[in-house]
Amino acid sequence: MTTTPHPLVAEAHRLADGLLAPSAQRVDQDVVPASHLAAVRRSGLLGVSAPVESGGAGAPDAVAREVAEILAGACLSTWFVQTQHHTPVRLLGRAAPGLPARERLLRPLAGGELLAGIAYAHVRSHPRVPVRATAERGGVRFDGTVPWYTGWGLNDLMLLAGVTGADEVVFAFADAREQPGLRPSPPMRLAALTAARTVSLALDGLWVPEESVVLRTPREEFARVDVPRSTNTSPAVFGVAYAALDLLASAPDERGAADSLRARVDEVRERAYALADHPVPHEHVAERLALRTRAYDLLRSATTAAVVAGGGRATSLDHPAQRLAREAMFLLIQGQTTPVREAHLEALAAG
Ligand SMILES: Cc1cc2nc3c(=O)[nH]c(=O)nc-3n(C[C@H](O)[C@H](O)[C@H](O)COP(=O)(O)OP(=O)(O)OC[C@H]3O[C@@H](n4cnc5c(N)ncnc54)[C@H](O)[C@@H]3O)c2cc1C
Incomplete structure (x- = not known):
């Protein structure tokens, strides 16, 4: 018996065979082109795991995994830039309806009008605190160093995490561009995936308003979910x-x-x-x-x-x-x- 593949699996194959695989050698030696990401944005794949009522496909995890395999096998650099996006989408999808960040961002992220990266792996380096979050002026300020941030200059937003003095992790969105309190390093030259434009970020009082906060959770609770998932x-x-x-x-x-x-x-x-x-x-x-x-x-x-x-x-x-x-x-x-x-x-x- 043959089963018809999910439309997004078929779309991933089209993108992989028609665009990503044929240029993977060139991209590897250069940078993921904006035109690749424009094609990914248009494809609907960025909303694979987003709720249907927010414009996503609400597809089962098995579909998201198959899409990821297809893209990764075709061009790992392009896969890596776009895979960051799915963490913020899932986090917003699970957030309470009415949360300002969810209302403002989930639909454009699910539809691909906005592309997001993540800056949170450093939370795992407990007891070190590479990025400190502090309540300030009705919002949150971030200080420290994000060691790895992929997709710089290619994506629009970052989901940034820092740890408070009370050992709570704060996740908030910030614009992924140089601004007061946020300075990127030059893109890193790496043995693989240089094309995905990974930088480190120096944070010196980067301030985000409360409406951009998605989640506050005790660090131990974060680790309880994050570590088994990894x-x-x-x-x-x-x-x-x-x-x-x-x-x-x-x-x-x-x-x-x-x-x-x-x-x-x-x-x-x-x-x-x-x-x-x-x-x-x-x-x-x-x-x-x-x-x-x-x-x-x-x-x-x-x-x-x-x-x-x-x-x-x-x-x-x-x-x-x-x-x-x-x-x-x-x-x-x-x-x-x-x-x-x-x-x-x-x-x-x-x-
Ligand atoms: C090219 C590239 C791009 C990346 N892009 C992003 C990104 O966009 N966003 C993002 O959030 N992350 C990103 N990362 C980080 C990535 O997901 C991993 O978290 C990271 O590679 C793990 O290695 P590390 O060097 O950060 O930490 P390491 O210092 O190697 O530690 C890895 C883990 O092991 C633990 N550990 C280290 N030493 C010991 C020890 N002696 N004993 C026990 N445990 C130990 C640490 O606490 C940590 O949990 C990127 C990484 C790379 C290489």
């Missing part, structure tokens, strides 16, 4: 693994190797997604971590196989195999939290 495997890991296997299989002699690796990736993917859909995020943590680590092993095998099959030419900057291998390296640390880091290092040490 133990799931990112769909991008499977997207890049499949892209490497497609490349491998394009050499007729290597189809057998590609098929055997693909069967192992399929199996881990199925189990990882079943756990991602499990209703209690803090259950089965050890199994989630083991699957995330296993997925990394297979990602490394798939991208390594593509390099090996490509021979010397695979090291040319024009060759997709080296790009996929560098992208795989980046995915090893994307969204890394303490338990993820420890489980991965333990597995590597055990061989």
Whole structure:
């Protein structure tokens, strides 16, 4: 029996095959073009997980994951810029109706008129407080350093988090542009994903009004939800693994190797997604971590196989195999939290 794919999955394939994959080599060596993001904005994909009543598609997580795999496999830099957007959309979607930030921003974010980035991974570095939030003049001021902010100059808004003196995390929206109290570094030059324009941000009294605040939550409560969620495997890991296997299989002699690796990736993917859909995020943590680590092993095998099959030419900057291998390296640390880091290092040490 065949089932018709969700319209947004079909749209993701159209975008991937028609635009993202053909220019991925060029984008990797340059910057994600505004025209790529304009196409993503028009596609409806930015509202995949947004509520229908706010102009989104309200699609199940399985659809959002499949879309992410397709985009990541086509052009990881473009995927990475747009993936930031889904966190603010989900946060606003869960916020109480009537909250000023929700009323003002959810619809334009779901429809793609606005594109958002995030600046909150630093909250995980407790007990260090890289960004302090303080109540001031009927709003919040932010001071400190955001170590990583992706999409600078490409997106419109940022969801920024800081920790208060009472150990509460404050999430608020700010315009993603240089302004009093906010100074970006030059875009970082990285071994992978330089094209996604990642900067660090120096905050020195950046002030946002109360209407821009989305959530205040005790830091421990934030960690209780955030840490188990981080133990799931990112769909991008499977997207890049499949892209490497497609490349491998394009050499007729290597189809057998590609098929055997693909069967192992399929199996881990199925189990990882079943756990991602499990209703209690803090259950089965050890199994989630083991699957995330296993997925990394297979990602490394798939991208390594593509390099090996490509021979010397695979090291040319024009060759997709080296790009996929560098992208795989980046995915090893994307969204890394303490338990993820420890489980991965333990597995590597055990061989
Ligand atoms: C290119 C790039 C772009 C990024 N863009 C964004 C972005 O737009 N927005 C955003 O919010 N984040 C972004 N990040 C951050 C990313 O999601 C991860 O949080 C980050 O890569 C984790 O590494 P780190 O260097 O920040 O922290 P690390 O210092 O490597 O720490 C990672 C985790 O391990 C813990 N840890 C560190 N050392 C130890 C130790 N010795 N023992 C136990 N635990 C330890 C830390 O507390 C933390 O939870 C980006 C990262 C990169 C590389």
